[in-house]
Amino acid sequence: MAGYFKKMYHSISTVLTGLGVTIKYGINPKTEVTQQYPEVKREPPDGFRGKLFVDINICTGCTACARICPVDAITLKTVRDENKKLRPVLFDIDNARCIYCGLCVEACPVDNCLYFEKKYEFSAYSKQDLISHFGLGEVKPAESKTEDKKTEAEKEGKEAAQ
Amino acid sequence: MTELINRILTGMSTTMPLTRLLITILIMVVSTAIVLAVSLLYEGFATYAERKVAGDIQARIGPNRVGPYGLLQFVADGVKLLLKEDIIPFYADRWLFIIAPYIVFTVSFAAFVPLSYSDHVSIANLNVGVLYMIAISSVVSMAILMGAWGSNNKWSLFGGMRAVAQIVSYEIPIVLSLLAAIIIPASLNLRDIIAYQSGGLGIFRWLVFNNPFTLIAFFVYFIAAIAEVNRTPFDIPEAESEIVAGYHTEYTGMRFAFFFMAEYGDMFVVSAIAATLFLGGWQIPFIGGIPMPVWLREVLQIGVFFTKVFLLIYVMMWIRWTLPRLRVDQLMELCWKYLTPIALFNLIGASVWVLLLHDKGVYDIIARVFTR
Amino acid sequence: MLLSTITLSDYLVLSGLLFSIGVFGVLTRKNAIAVLMGIELMLNAANINLVAFSKFIDTGLNGQIFALFSIVIAAAEVAVALAIVISIYKTTRTIDLDKEDTLKG
Amino acid sequence: MMIDFSSVFMFLAVGVIFVAVTMLLARLIRPADPNVVKMSNYECGEDPIGSGWFTFNVRFYIIALIFVIFDVEAVFLFPWALVFKSIGWIAFWDMLVFIVILLVGFAYVWNMGDLDWIKDLDNLKENEEDTVISGTMPNTTSGQVH
Amino acid sequence: MEPKKIYGILSEKFGGKIKQFIESTLPPSVLVETGAIADVCRFLKEGDGLDFTSLMCLSGVDLKEQGKMAVVYHLHSMKQKHKITIKVELDRNNPHVQTVEQVWPGANWYEREAYDLLGIVFDGHSDLRRILLPEDWEGHPLRKDYVYPKRYHTWDV
Amino acid sequence: MGVLEDKLPDNILFTNVDKFLNWSRKNSLWYMLFATACCGIELMQTGAARYDLDRFGAIFRATPRQSDLMIVAGTITHMMADRVKRLYDQMPSPKYVIAMGSCANTGGPFYKDSYSVLKGVDKVIPVDVYVPGCPPKPEALIEGIMKLQKKIMEEKNLVKK
Amino acid sequence: MTKADEKFMQVNMGPQHPSTHGVLRLLVTTDGEVLSGVKPYIGYLHRALEKIAERVTYPQFTPFTDRLDYLASMNCNLAYAMTVEKLLNIEVPRRAQILRVIMAELNRISSHLIAFGSFSSDMGAFTPFLFGIREREFINDLFEIACGARLTYNYIRIGGVSKDIPGGFIEKTREFLDYFPAKIKEYNELLSYNAIFIKRLANIAVISPDDAFDYGITGPNLRASGIKWDLRREEPYLIYNELDFDVPVGKGEMGKTGDAWDRYMMRIYEMEQSAKIVRQCLDLLAPGDYTAKVSKVLKPPAGEVYVRAENPRGELGFYLISDGSTKPYRLKIRAPSFANLSIIPKLARGVMIADLIAIIGSMDIILPEIDR
Amino acid sequence: MSVNSYTVQAVFFYIFAALIVGSALLVVLLRNIVRSAFALFFTLFGVAGIYILLGADFVGVTQVLIYIGGVLILIVFGVMLTHNVYSVDIFNKLGTLVMGTVSAIVTFTMIYYAIKQVPWLYIGYKANAPTTGPIGRELMTSYLLPFELASVLLVLAMIGAAYLIRSEVKVKKAAGNGGPSGERPADGIRKED
Numbered sequence A: 001m002a003g004y005f006k007k008m009y010h011s012i013s014t015v016l017t018g019l020g021v022t023i024k025y026g027i028n029p030k031t032e033v034t035q036q037y038p039e040v041k042r043e044p045p046d047g048f049r050g051k052l053f054v055d056i057n058i059c060t061g062c063t064a065c066a067r068i069c070p071v072d073a074i075t076l077k078t079v080r081d082e083n084k085k086l087r088p089v090l091f092d093i094d095n096a097r098c099i100y101c102g103l104c105v106e107a108c109p110v111d112n113c114l115y116f117e118k119k120y121e122f123s124a125y126s127k128q129d130l131i132s133h134f135g136l137g138e139v140k141p142a143e144s145k146t147e148d149k150k151t152e153a154e155k156e157g158k159e160a161a162q
Numbered sequence B: 001m002t003e004l005i006n007r008i009l010t011g012m013s014t015t016m017p018l019t020r021l022l023i024t025i026l027i028m029v030v031s032t033a034i035v036l037a038v039s040l041l042y043e044g045f046a047t048y049a050e051r052k053v054a055g056d057i058q059a060r061i062g063p064n065r066v067g068p069y070g071l072l073q074f075v076a077d078g079v080k081l082l083l084k085e086d087i088i089p090f091y092a093d094r095w096l097f098i099i100a101p102y103i104v105f106t107v108s109f110a111a112f113v114p115l116s117y118s119d120h121v122s123i124a125n126l127n128v129g130v131l132y133m134i135a136i137s138s139v140v141s142m143a144i145l146m147g148a149w150g151s152n153n154k155w156s157l158f159g160g161m162r163a164v165a166q167i168v169s170y171e172i173p174i175v176l177s178l179l180a181a182i183i184i185p186a187s188l189n190l191r192d193i194i195a196y197q198s199g200g201l202g203i204f205r206w207l208v209f210n211n212p213f214t215l216i217a218f219f220v221y222f223i224a225a226i227a228e229v230n231r232t233p234f235d236i237p238e239a240e241s242e243i244v245a246g247y248h249t250e251y252t253g254m255r256f257a258f259f260f261m262a263e264y265g266d267m268f269v270v271s272a273i274a275a276t277l278f279l280g281g282w283q284i285p286f287i288g289g290i291p292m293p294v295w296l297r298e299v300l301q302i303g304v305f306f307t308k309v310f311l312l313i314y315v316m317m318w319i320r321w322t323l324p325r326l327r328v329d330q331l332m333e334l335c336w337k338y339l340t341p342i343a344l345f346n347l348i349g350a351s352v353w354v355l356l357l358h359d360k361g362v363y364d365i366i367a368r369v370f371t372r
Numbered sequence C: 001m002l003l004s005t006i007t008l009s010d011y012l013v014l015s016g017l018l019f020s021i022g023v024f025g026v027l028t029r030k031n032a033i034a035v036l037m038g039i040e041l042m043l044n045a046a047n048i049n050l051v052a053f054s055k056f057i058d059t060g061l062n063g064q065i066f067a068l069f070s071i072v073i074a075a076a077e078v079a080v081a082l083a084i085v086i087s088i089y090k091t092t093r094t095i096d097l098d099k100e101d102t103l104k105g
Numbered sequence D: 001m002m003i004d005f006s007s008v009f010m011f012l013a014v015g016v017i018f019v020a021v022t023m024l025l026a027r028l029i030r031p032a033d034p035n036v037v038k039m040s041n042y043e044c045g046e047d048p049i050g051s052g053w054f055t056f057n058v059r060f061y062i063i064a065l066i067f068v069i070f071d072v073e074a075v076f077l078f079p080w081a082l083v084f085k086s087i088g089w090i091a092f093w094d095m096l097v098f099i100v101i102l103l104v105g106f107a108y109v110w111n112m113g114d115l116d117w118i119k120d121l122d123n124l125k126e127n128e129e130d131t132v133i134s135g136t137m138p139n140t141t142s143g144q145v146h
Numbered sequence E: 001m002e003p004k005k006i007y008g009i010l011s012e013k014f015g016g017k018i019k020q021f022i023e024s025t026l027p028p029s030v031l032v033e034t035g036a037i038a039d040v041c042r043f044l045k046e047g048d049g050l051d052f053t054s055l056m057c058l059s060g061v062d063l064k065e066q067g068k069m070a071v072v073y074h075l076h077s078m079k080q081k082h083k084i085t086i087k088v089e090l091d092r093n094n095p096h097v098q099t100v101e102q103v104w105p106g107a108n109w110y111e112r113e114a115y116d117l118l119g120i121v122f123d124g125h126s127d128l129r130r131i132l133l134p135e136d137w138e139g140h141p142l143r144k145d146y147v148y149p150k151r152y153h154t155w156d157v
Numbered sequence F: 001m002g003v004l005e006d007k008l009p010d011n012i013l014f015t016n017v018d019k020f021l022n023w024s025r026k027n028s029l030w031y032m033l034f035a036t037a038c039c040g041i042e043l044m045q046t047g048a049a050r051y052d053l054d055r056f057g058a059i060f061r062a063t064p065r066q067s068d069l070m071i072v073a074g075t076i077t078h079m080m081a082d083r084v085k086r087l088y089d090q091m092p093s094p095k096y097v098i099a100m101g102s103c104a105n106t107g108g109p110f111y112k113d114s115y116s117v118l119k120g121v122d123k124v125i126p127v128d129v130y131v132p133g134c135p136p137k138p139e140a141l142i143e144g145i146m147k148l149q150k151k152i153m154e155e156k157n158l159v160k161k
Numbered sequence G: 001m002t003k004a005d006e007k008f009m010q011v012n013m014g015p016q017h018p019s020t021h022g023v024l025r026l027l028v029t030t031d032g033e034v035l036s037g038v039k040p041y042i043g044y045l046h047r048a049l050e051k052i053a054e055r056v057t058y059p060q061f062t063p064f065t066d067r068l069d070y071l072a073s074m075n076c077n078l079a080y081a082m083t084v085e086k087l088l089n090i091e092v093p094r095r096a097q098i099l100r101v102i103m104a105e106l107n108r109i110s111s112h113l114i115a116f117g118s119f120s121s122d123m124g125a126f127t128p129f130l131f132g133i134r135e136r137e138f139i140n141d142l143f144e145i146a147c148g149a150r151l152t153y154n155y156i157r158i159g160g161v162s163k164d165i166p167g168g169f170i171e172k173t174r175e176f177l178d179y180f181p182a183k184i185k186e187y188n189e190l191l192s193y194n195a196i197f198i199k200r201l202a203n204i205a206v207i208s209p210d211d212a213f214d215y216g217i218t219g220p221n222l223r224a225s226g227i228k229w230d231l232r233r234e235e236p237y238l239i240y241n242e243l244d245f246d247v248p249v250g251k252g253e254m255g256k257t258g259d260a261w262d263r264y265m266m267r268i269y270e271m272e273q274s275a276k277i278v279r280q281c282l283d284l285l286a287p288g289d290y291t292a293k294v295s296k297v298l299k300p301p302a303g304e305v306y307v308r309a310e311n312p313r314g315e316l317g318f319y320l321i322s323d324g325s326t327k328p329y330r331l332k333i334r335a336p337s338f339a340n341l342s343i344i345p346k347l348a349r350g351v352m353i354a355d356l357i358a359i360i361g362s363m364d365i366i367l368p369e370i371d372r
Numbered sequence H: 001m002s003v004n005s006y007t008v009q010a011v012f013f014y015i016f017a018a019l020i021v022g023s024a025l026l027v028v029l030l031r032n033i034v035r036s037a038f039a040l041f042f043t044l045f046g047v048a049g050i051y052i053l054l055g056a057d058f059v060g061v062t063q064v065l066i067y068i069g070g071v072l073i074l075i076v077f078g079v080m081l082t083h084n085v086y087s088v089d090i091f092n093k094l095g096t097l098v099m100g101t102v103s104a105i106v107t108f109t110m111i112y113y114a115i116k117q118v119p120w121l122y123i124g125y126k127a128n129a130p131t132t133g134p135i136g137r138e139l140m141t142s143y144l145l146p147f148e149l150a151s152v153l154l155v156l157a158m159i160g161a162a163y164l165i166r167s168e169v170k171v172k173k174a175a176g177n178g179g180p181s182g183e184r185p186a187d188g189i190r191k192e193d
């Protein structure tokens, strides 16, 4: 019988303690932690891994990024231009596939060439819109030596590099 | 309302029976429509309030984009639900599935009838008011069972069975605790009960303060009432984490909305009973004795009544967003092994008090001691 | 006018109608619970009678009180009857009255 | 009284009509494109196994049974409550006898375990002991861990 | 206990059925003859001073070049705080090995997994079904010569 | 199709009615509680206090029958794809789908080497908005939902197309 | 249809069910409310990680370990990095080690917060869930500063960490550590010691030590059964042997040792301990290299290792076979949840549906790790 | 309002009578027993309406509370517990059907003529007054014994019914030791031999 009442007391007291915790939040609007998104945007910190950006003009077309990418999100096609320099004519990053791991950024030998922007809201109605194109377009090729970095061909390249 | 009808009819020149009848019906329809509109508005607002209260308690904001402060949220929700496709599962029992929301909603709406909102504003003055409300809300379990069985869904049936077991069980403590209050005004008529609680300094004639037993009865009633309307910690019939959405798992769009509205309607009703029987109904605390114009008094009374009810509803929401839920057997145990015996002995205690102290409340006794 | 005079006999006729429907149910159904429902119909018919008499003939409330007791007894009866039906069902998997050999011993 | 109760009927009627009208309105503007999968029962994304109409635990019946008995008793208490004050002690004793009889039955079902749920099918013994609640809550949580 | 010593105990008890002690792996491993694995495991669990209470991991390995498959048991004793690796090698074309489910019930799922992904059949297993892949999946993907399917149900893979 | 759907003439009144309907739809996007993998955690966090999806009137429902929006959060394997399709089918129209994260978009990390992952949920169900990221930040998801709202606003219901 | 079928009903719980924590499917056989058997079906999230590992290079696999147990990505990163380092015999600089400990422990806290939160919402209390996530956001912010992502960090790399922590990180972490204990107290008041919660969990699904060994249960679930086994203590890696922390074990405070409440409470205790560890590490942090010199192309010598680390959910083991090429020959992941889940059919016999939810929640399983 | 009140009553009477008769017919005619149990709901509701028309508000409310909220739930539970999806026709053979119809018609005809024959002695139409209090008074005085006996009856019914059900549960408990596969030996064995 004593246990019966003790249980009752225990239940009531703990329930009241719990209610005490919540009412503190309930009546005090200052406890709110919500950030009203579209109005309040938090600036992502430095080093944030958002959308990838390529400064295509300083890109050497070395394909290091495409080779390291674990999911083949980067499609790279390079052509040698008149100065025998490799130029990336096609440089597509499929943002729908990229996993924002940062391996490519670390692999890129050129400073500030491939980097993450602090941009992460770019949803789209179509998957095609999620592919960002950085390629230079057709550059007048000096020789017709093209390197197609895509899936199978690219994998061989990777093998060779190691 | 009877009063109103009588007054209008006496004031009228015509004696044509048919006209009088039509006018009576008209008044009734209009008043019913008003209650319907108000209750719909309330139900919409309650869903909004629920989300806001939840937001407050959970350190967030809650709806605030739709209309000013998100106040139009329930309009959007309502219209959206109206626009949703209606699905009746192929293997469901079509008739039961369709009828259930009708009954659920109608019944919860009909429970508004005997409520007394102020001295003169009430729909009907039922002599068996309290009993009527208990009876009508026990019908809900039947309707839930219909919907649950009609869905032919296992989660629904789980929810339905749990709901019925819970609703019927908790009716017992409810009835017993209400009895402890009813023996004092000795009436089932809600207006009589409220009238009995008038006077006194502010709030002390309220039945909840009448004697210690009514205080206990109030708490027992309130706990049981929370269970009766299936809210956390007693929301096992809709326990999202266990049985998906309980008895309305298969309901879509408007049909679901009726269940939803009925739930909030029931919340109002049980809170209104608590306010009426224990908290003095529309009796204005402290300043009730001051003379004031009738219209002002009426408005104040309505305001006071709704404030009391909403406070109780707030407490329900507060509890909902605090406590974990019980398991079905623990729920039954709480009802049968704790609340029911307590309410029963409480009833005996209350009646002894009434007889021994000749119907005097604690307040009366203290007042007498002081006036001596 | 037909509408204006609802007298005792109307109630009684209604009750008689309900009663005979109940009789039909009891006689034709072979599911034990369906039979029980027929009995409920009959009981309700009787209750209508009681209350109607109380209204039109009785001076006091005896009819109503009888009806109350009748409801009570109905509750008790249903509780026990269903308990029997369920326990029979659990052992024999049927509540078909034709096959209810166990009831007969 | 009649007029009061007719508002009950009015409410019932208006409630039903309201639901009907709303459903009708909804029918006008809502889309409808049923397909086989949509019309099948939901079961967490899987094909439902068998029918949803299962025979469930008989416990629910027992609860309802006890409820009905209590309900009937409670109904009798209402008229009693109204005259209790005016009749006085006799009414009290009448009621007490009534309740005590009820309590006897209640004690019986309690004692026989009808109010408990059968928790275990096989290892019933193991979990039978009740929760031990060890006093109050400790103030610090880390103090007692080792 | 040192793995070497465990090896000693084992070879004392089971003689020729314990084939080899490989120290280079981490933790060092003991190669056991296929047929004896269940007995060895039971002994490892129940034997005095061994007390390998838990099976940390059970992995199947496809050794395609050697035409073999291996099942590797990583054992660990929480009481004695020592570990060891047990290995068995199976025929790649017909990989069969006894189950150790009766020794460690937890092995049940690991064995199902090895069956699912590598096609190793555990004799005596109570419920050897696919566990990670759908029942109607073809092939055992962790085999080195697994070819990716082209279509599954109604869509391209 | 509904009785009145696409039946009304294209005049100001009905266009406004349509707008109102769209407005209510877009402000009451109840999403289904359905998360498979990592993105699901971000979905949860989006619904939680810091980002509070409830502000937009979006709450979760456990059953597809009462939800309007399916946020495919996480990897969909071939085994799961059937279920996703079934769940989608069991939602009442009008219904919307947001593919959240690389996995739902294209298979993401598992695009290349995995044999068991569905390469993009749009192979089995129609997708309205693709939210990139792995996982997308809650802000990105909210932005996706707002894009969806924009799309809903342009829909026509009762008015002739 | 057999007799047994008639009596028992089978129902699918999951793959889409609010409380199966993802895409677990349980085939539940019940007799009304009481379960007579549960069969888990897994594989709905089988992402072929082990196969992927054989097809990508060693460094490339690190991002995939993030997705292994996404609630504790750091710990998974860490375990994988340690495995490869063992194979390559790389010595990690001290600063990197400390950073690793900080990250791992912070991640442990954030993982336990989700465990706590989702468990509480399974139990019907939704508010603690949001509170848990609120604190988790704090940690997410810390990680975002440190490595630029909120969930899939890819921070701990083979040889060290991917970059040094930026300025301000330490201060923010301290801020968090100061803020956190009060919140734990709040959780306890709100939930842990709530009578309803205790009633739901005490004596439910008791795992005896022998069962725990048999099924290979590790981590908090093992410790809840009263066995003081923590790899950070027993086989210290990184700098754990220099740190002062307790290993909480279940003591059956509210019921039997090893019941669901104990398992739940282990996580609360461990969060406190982790906070303590982080604090010490912050003090130990001295300037230095954040990564060892590792060549871009990793070619470990042929060999095999089995390395395990204490993850929030138990021991995560990597069994790595290298054939001397740039890609692993075979990588077997020993996931703690896999073992933890495999005991559920045994536990969930004769309990009620609500208990099943409690069991799953208290085991804190995570599907991607189980299915891989 | 006297004339109108009668009219209104008449309207209500016919509505309720239609409801009662219609749903009662459904109760006995529907093939799906679950549905017929739910049809009973409307019958009982209609009867409650009739009570209220007759000025018996307390009895009417009690009807709702006990019959619909209690007894009907018991019946529905009973139906669901013994529900068998594969149960065949719940009607008897054609012979019984005819017999039932005939006897129902005969019963009704007899009752009808009896009612029409008897010259009822009206004591006049009583005005409706609150009934609850008077009923209470009656219960406490003239009907005290039945009142207490009712309590005894109910308790006995509860004990008996609980006993019956429980004995079944016990069997189950004992049989349940077989484990989750759950072959219940006692079940399903017809004790014919």
Ligand code: SF4
Residues within 6 Å of the ligand: A052, A068, A069, A070, A071, A072, A073, A074, A093, A097, A098, A099, A100, A101, A102, A103, A104, A105
């Ligand atoms: S961030 Fe990772 S996934 Fe994205 S492109 Fe770079 S390497 Fe590929």
Ligand code: SF4
Residues within 6 Å of the ligand: A054, A058, A059, A060, A061, A062, A063, A064, A065, A066, A107, A108, A109, A110, A113, A114
């Ligand atoms: S690694 Fe850098 S420089 Fe080389 S191709 Fe990629 S972006 Fe251009």
Ligand code: SF4
Residues within 6 Å of the ligand: A099, F037, F038, F039, F040, F073, F074, F075, F100, F101, F102, F103, F104, F108, F109, F133, F134, F135, F136, G067, G152
């Ligand atoms: S997109 Fe990335 S974060 Fe989202 S589920 Fe896939 S792997 Fe996880």
